[in-house]
Amino acid sequence: MKPAPFHYEAPRTVAAALALLGADAKILAGGQSLVPIMNFRLARPATLVDVNRVDELAYLRKRDGVLHIGAMARHATLERSEMVARGWPLLRQAVRHVAHHQIRTRGTVGGSCAHGDPTAELPVALAALDARFHLRSRAGERSLGAAEFFVSHLTTALRDDELLVEIEVPPLPAAARTAFAEHARTHGDWAIAGAAVVVAPGHAAIALLGAAPTPLRASEAEAVLAAGGDAAEAARLAGALADGEWRTALTTALVRRALAEAGA
Amino acid sequence: MRIRLDVNGRRTEAAVEPRTLLSDFLRHDLGLTGTHVGCEHGVCGACTVQVDGEPVRSCLMFAVQADGRDVRTVEALADDGALHPLQRAFNEHHALQCGFCTPGFLMSLEPFVRDRPDASDEEIREALAGNLCRCTGYEGIVEAVRQAAREPR
Numbered sequence: 531m532k533p534a535p536f537h538y539e540a541p542r543t544v545a546a547a548l549a550l551l552g553a554d555a556k557i558l559a560g561g562q563s564l565v566p567i568m569n570f571r572l573a574r575p576a577t578l579v580d581v582n583r584v585d586e587l588a589y590l591r592k593r594d595g596v597l598h599i600g601a602m603a604r605h606a607t608l609e610r611s612e613m614v615a616r617g618w619p620l621l622r623q624a625v626r627h628v629a630h631h632q633i634r635t636r637g638t639v640g641g642s643c644a645h646g647d648p649t650a651e652l653p654v655a656l657a658a659l660d661a662r663f664h665l666r667s668r669a670g671e672r673s674l675g676a677a678e679f680f681v682s683h684l685t686t687a688l689r690d691d692e693l694l695v696e697i698e699v700p701p702l703p704a705a706a707r708t709a710f711a712e713h714a715r716t717h718g719d720w721a722i723a724g725a726a727v728v729v730a731p732g733h734a735a736i737a738l739l740g741a742a743p744t745p746l747r748a749s750e751a752e753a754v755l756a757a758g759g760d761a762a763e764a765a766r767l768a769g770a771l772a773d774g775e776w777r778t779a780l781t782t783a784l785v786r787r788a789l790a791e792a793g794a
Numbered sequence: 795m796r797i798r799l800d801v802n803g804r805r806t807e808a809a810v811e812p813r814t815l816l817s818d819f820l821r822h823d824l825g826l827t828g829t830h831v832g833c834e835h836g837v838c839g840a841c842t843v844q845v846d847g848e849p850v851r852s853c854l855m856f857a858v859q860a861d862g863r864d865v866r867t868v869e870a871l872a873d874d875g876a877l878h879p880l881q882r883a884f885n886e887h888h889a890l891q892c893g894f895c896t897p898g899f900l901m902s903l904e905p906f907v908r909d910r911p912d913a914s915d916e917e918i919r920e921a922l923a924g925n926l927c928r929c930t931g932y933e934g935i936v937e938a939v940r941q942a943a944r945e946p947r
């Protein structure tokens with residue numbers, strides 16, 4: 531099918547984009563989720579604000595050990611970045627599971643987060659990395675953690691007049707190891723369950739994919755692991771957060787696998 | 795809206811509705827019907843073209859977004875009637891039957907065979923995972939990509 535007619539705007543700056551936002555405007559980032567649902571006419575925005583020409587949002591930067599990801603940085607850019615692979619290997623591990631190469635060349639980190647699909651890989655990895663989400667509107671700016679930014683299935687804290695401009699990722703703890711594991715029915719398909727883990731001396735982060743309507747941190751399991759506890763017990767506690775017998779079994783197995791890969 | 799872009803090395807100007815998909819613009823406005831349209835939601839890969847050298851789904855981009863860009867379609871592969879090495883390899887290895895999916899495979903894999911002469915079979919399989927073929931069972935396609943990647947340029 532074809533999209534319904536819409537009014538099209540392609541601002542060049544963040545300020546110009548913000549001036550266009552409102553209740554009947556939808557932001558078009560990489561379009562790899564929005565355009566399919568427009569083609570199905572499940573979404574019929576009156577105005578499409580295409581931010582693909584807002585060059586000031588397409589960056590990956592490291593400053594004082596902190597990674598700054600511009601919302602329009604493409605999946606493929608993140609995947610190819612040696613700076614990201616060295617400092618935040620979990621992001622490369624996760625992004626390789628995002629759909630296929632031809633999707634990652636267009637898809638953006640910000641778009642993936644703003645879409646709020648609970649089975650998307652990057653939001654889960656960013657939740658495990660304690661990322662901060664920077665939102666801007668004409669009225670000002672605010673910054674949220676993953677737990678506040680992701681609200682529910684396809685729902686984030688973004689208001690109609692707000693644009694996600696940057697995702698900030700703190701440095702990993704010393705000697706940290708990371709891993710990402712997921713299960714999808716076929717390679718590149720939507721994942722059914724998954725886990726992103728960060729393990730370091732005295733530190734553990736476990737974020738789950740598909741266990742809740744948002745990325746979910748398994749805090750009890752993290753505490754067990756950070757205190758030097760057993761990885762199998764941590765995986766059991768994490769898996770118990772998922773609903774239903776098979777999903778619990780699958781999540782437990784994936785957490786176990788990710789923890790083993792990260793040396794826990 | 796008026797757009798100006800390069801398509802297969804040719805400067806092109808056109809007026810398009812914002813909702814016109816790049817795939818439809820290439821096929822209907824420019825008559826470049828080598829780009830096929832399958833699922834129209836980014837799954838099958840038949841509509842894959844290259845924009846500024848990167849393979850993308852042309853059904854998930856609006857033509858207005860290609861303004862100022864460089865678009866390559868399957869029509870650009872053969873050089874004055876001589877098949878591109880990847881096309882020749884597809885032919886030799888029976889990597890197509892009905893041919894509907896083939897343009898998408900070729901445009902997805904052309905940069906891959908150029909850049910990855912040492913790709914393993916697993917990497918080849920991953921590289922072609924974003925394109926669906928319902929005829930061949932993929933074995934011939936893997937063989938064709940392997941041959942084209944290894945071929946000295």
